[in-house]
Amino acid sequence: MSDTLTPVLTASWGDERSWTLQAYEDRGGYGALKKALRQQPDEIIEQVKDSGLRGRGGAGFPTGMKWGFIPQDNPNPKYLVVNADESEPGTCKDIPLMMANPHVLVEGVIISSFAIRANTAFIYIRGEVLHVVRRVQKAVKEAYLAGHLGKDIHGSGYDLDVVVHAGAGAYICGEETALLEGLEGRRGQPRLRPPFPAVAGLYASPTVINNVESIASVPAIIDHGADWFASMGTEKSKGHGIFSLSGHVKNPGQFEAPLGITLRELIDLAGGMREGHELKFWTPGGSSTPLLTEEHLDVPLDFEGVGAAGSMLGTRALQVFDETTCVVRAVLRWTEFYKHESCGKCTPCREGTWWLVQTLARLERGEGQESDLDLLLDQCDNILGRSFCALGDGATSPISSSIKYFRDEYLAHLTHGGCPFDPAASTAFASEGALA
Missing domain, CATH: 3.40.50.11540 (NADH-ubiquinone oxidoreductase 51kDa subunit)
Structure with a gap:
């Protein structure tokens, strides 16, 4: 290896x-x-x-x-x-x-x-x-x-x-x-x-x-x-690059490898996932790129391969999360960051990121209703491609992709009146191994 x-x-x-x-x-x-x-x-x-x-x-x-x-x-x-x-x-x-x-x-x-x-x-x-x-x-x-x-x-x-x-x-x-x-x-x-x-x-x-x-x-x-x-890399993505692997792996760090390497190979290089846990979701290029899941472990990490999987290679910031992580809470934290960092120059980003945080926070607390997911997607649609720079687009990426792959988890927050991964909340998920 x-x-x-x-x-x-x-x-x-x-x-x-x-x-x-x-x-x-x-x-x-x-x-x-x-x-x-x-x-x-x-x-x-x-x-x-x-x-x-x-x-x-x-x-x-x-x-x-x-x-x-x-x-x-x-x-x-x-x-x-x-x-x-x-x-x-x-x-x-x-x-x-x-x-x-x-x-x-x-x-x-x-x-x-x-x-x-x-x-x-x-x-x-x-x-x-x-x-x-x-x-x-x-x-x-x-x-x-x-x-x-x-x-x-x-x-x-x-x-x-x-x-x-x-x-x-x-x-x-x-x-x-x-x-x-x-x-x-x-x-x-x-x-x-x-x-x-x-x-x-x-x-x-x-x-x-x-x-x-x-x-x-x-x-x-x-x-x-x-x-x-x-001679390194893939046909359209040449050369080597530094892949930043962080999160729930045994040995996070920097791995310089040819473009086209897979996350499965990088996790092996990092000693695997932390003991007793499995991959749940990950970001290929930082929090402004759409989330991917375990089914994408063998996607070539080059510009074309990651793009075909529905995300972006970005800065090769591979954040790895196991099954103990609440995807709704993680997405909320990222969205709060983008709201805070919005420069305020354009309305879609300035106002849109604020509303995204309000809607996400309500869902994370187990309040609201299922239609709020459609509201979130509608808010993302009104920001994507309409903001002055890519910050607004990046803010929508984790939201829309997480709803695509983890809609049931959003709904579980409503069912249990809060985060099912929180020991203080319902323990209905514990029998399924979500609380490790």
């Missing part, structure tokens, strides 16, 4: 002081940068296109294609912005990557900036993870002192400055245009598009916005070649 894993970004995580420049260079770090500087920017873009690298932040858009959208005839400066505002419930891959191996991100930033002809890059990190901000700042400082950043990098004539920016801790700033608003000093709210960031992004200039893992994957592609990266 160990052959299933492909440690690339995570290969050095167990090294002593792996976050230092010395440890990174001992493993060949910044060799890809020197190789890239001997090439033309367009050659690098073509390599990333040929590799099949798709955005690791959830959307899965081809990275090289996104870089190619930058209009080089635009007289304004070009910018690279790294989205390190990891806020999706269940997602925990970018933060440990930046803590254990920040220099792979810095090297990726330099190569990517060179490819799109940007002379300034920003790394936007969630402000609440101050220890991560400090570690990346230290890595950037080390890169400057070593000549990897600044003026005339390694005699190439290329100049680059990198700014590490701490956000204010708003989930909405994970949305790329809200992130740009925050960078410019305004309230984090999504922008109307078009114009798209590639044409008019940061400071109304051409801007590429990529996730941490996307940019950190670039050095290995340059170092080993596009064919090496494309």
Whole structure:
């Protein structure tokens, strides 16, 4: 089973002081940068296109294609912005990557900036993870002192400055245009598009916005070649990725493997479900992706496979829940999060998430009636595709999917006058093994 894993970004995580420049260079770090500087920017873009690298932040858009959208005839400066505002419930891959191996991100930033002809890059990190901000700042400082950043990098004539920016801790700033608003000093709210960031992004200039893992994957592609990266994964979802497995497994953690691995394989790698319990439901890409169940254990975890199963791969935040978990309570907690994090700019999301919480809370208490399930679905329908950004869509995903797979559990709350998984409530479910 160990052959299933492909440690690339995570290969050095167990090294002593792996976050230092010395440890990174001992493993060949910044060799890809020197190789890239001997090439033309367009050659690098073509390599990333040929590799099949798709955005690791959830959307899965081809990275090289996104870089190619930058209009080089635009007289304004070009910018690279790294989205390190990891806020999706269940997602925990970018933060440990930046803590254990920040220099792979810095090297990726330099190569990517060179490819799109940007002379300034920003790394936007969630402000609440101050220890991560400090570690990346230290890595950037080390890169400057070593000549990897600044003026005339390694005699190439290329100049680059990198700014590490701490956000204010708003989930909405994970949305790329809200992130740009925050960078410019305004309230984090999504922008109307078009114009798209590639044409008019940061400071109304051409801007590429990529996730941490996307940019950190670039050095290995340059170092080993596009064919090496494309040899992993599936036909349309190439390469490797970090899968964050959390919840009711024996050994939760990060597992770097080719796209297309299944949850069954990942649970085996994690030592199985906790003793005496069975899988009930799980999220493939964080709480904003539709729930899946045990029947989906063998679905390939790539963009196409998960999409065909009715969900989204997202950030590969695999939250695993066993039969002791009340799906109604879990969905309510997630919905309360989205209500709290709504920026309030658009009515469907601002008002809709509030009403979703009211209806769900009533059902979780065992109040209301069966028609409230149809009311919930109607509320979701009035939010889905009608909100300004994807936050509203994400808020509806766990609700509609949980009703699809666990309608009986919603009804059981009404029958028992509360949560049947609560020892203080009815114990009717105990005989069925729900109360373990």
